[in-house]
Amino acid sequence: MKTLHIISLILLSTFLLQCKPKSNDHFKRSIALHGQSNFRDIGNYTNEDGKMMKSGLVYRSGALSKLDSTDIIQLEELNIKTVVSFLTPGEIAKYGMDKLPNGVNYYNYPITGNNNEAQTVLKARMDGDFSKVPISFNYDIHQLLIEVGQSAYLNLFKLLADEDNYPIVFHCSHGVHRTGTAAALVHATVGIPWETITEDYLLSNQCRKEEVSKRINELSKLAKNNPYVFNMKENKENITAFYKLKKEYLEGCATAIQQDYGNTNNYLQHIGLTENEISNIKSILLQ
Numbered sequence: 001m002k003t004l005h006i007i008s009l010i011l012l013s014t015f016l017l018q019c020k021p022k023s024n025d026h027f028k029r030s031i032a033l034h035g036q037s038n039f040r041d042i043g044n045y046t047n048e049d050g051k052m053m054k055s056g057l058v059y060r061s062g063a064l065s066k067l068d069s070t071d072i073i074q075l076e077e078l079n080i081k082t083v084v085s086f087l088t089p090g091e092i093a094k095y096g097m098d099k100l101p102n103g104v105n106y107y108n109y110p111i112t113g114n115n116n117e118a119q120t121v122l123k124a125r126m127d128g129d130f131s132k133v134p135i136s137f138n139y140d141i142h143q144l145l146i147e148v149g150q151s152a153y154l155n156l157f158k159l160l161a162d163e164d165n166y167p168i169v170f171h172c173s174h175g176v177h178r179t180g181t182a183a184a185l186v187h188a189t190v191g192i193p194w195e196t197i198t199e200d201y202l203l204s205n206q207c208r209k210e211e212v213s214k215r216i217n218e219l220s221k222l223a224k225n226n227p228y229v230f231n232m233k234e235n236k237e238n239i240t241a242f243y244k245l246k247k248e249y250l251e252g253c254a255t256a257i258q259q260d261y262g263n264t265n266n267y268l269q270h271i272g273l274t275e276n277e278i279s280n281i282k283s284i285l286l287q
Contacts, residue, residue: 139251
């Protein structure tokens, strides 16, 4: 009887442990908006020292120009105080201005990148010819952004260093490249492991699954009607690679920082952030 009692206790303990929810199981990272599929909280991750990055303070997104009244109410409920857009004037003219709750502080810090590369992507999107946008291009984008995005990222981090600006949203057009690099920098600053950073980056694939699938099909049809696209198979692979993210792409960011600056802290100081500001960001975001 005693043996049966012990076995029962063991089985009960095992059952309770299995049923106990993990702390992150029910965390609502992605915020469902009608006008933007890629709006999400970048907090609730554990850093290398075992500290948690607070949730409800920093959000990443795509353009906020198509939000409806229900979406705006959601932003009000999130108590958003600051929005940073990395869009260029041309993109704002194309997509429209962000639709935000009254009283939100809006900052536009455009990241233009290399004009030749930007024009190459723009042309490919217009005619479906992605022969000049190879798979390696996606790695190169994140490597390039570490340089061409310095002014915009400095301005973002200056805002992050002041507790009065929170909660903060930063975004580009689709919340992928410019925003993905910014999110990686924020995570690296507070010591989030690189594996976790890439996992967060790849969440865009889930959030944008339907629109990406639609876009790939649209561009593939354009390519079929373009007499200057000679290798349809390779072109389709390039289109898919541009829209479906892989963790290797974000390695361009890590490699550029490591090779040229050593680590994220050195990079942030190089672009103009002070040690005190970096400490403030860590103090605000970690618990």
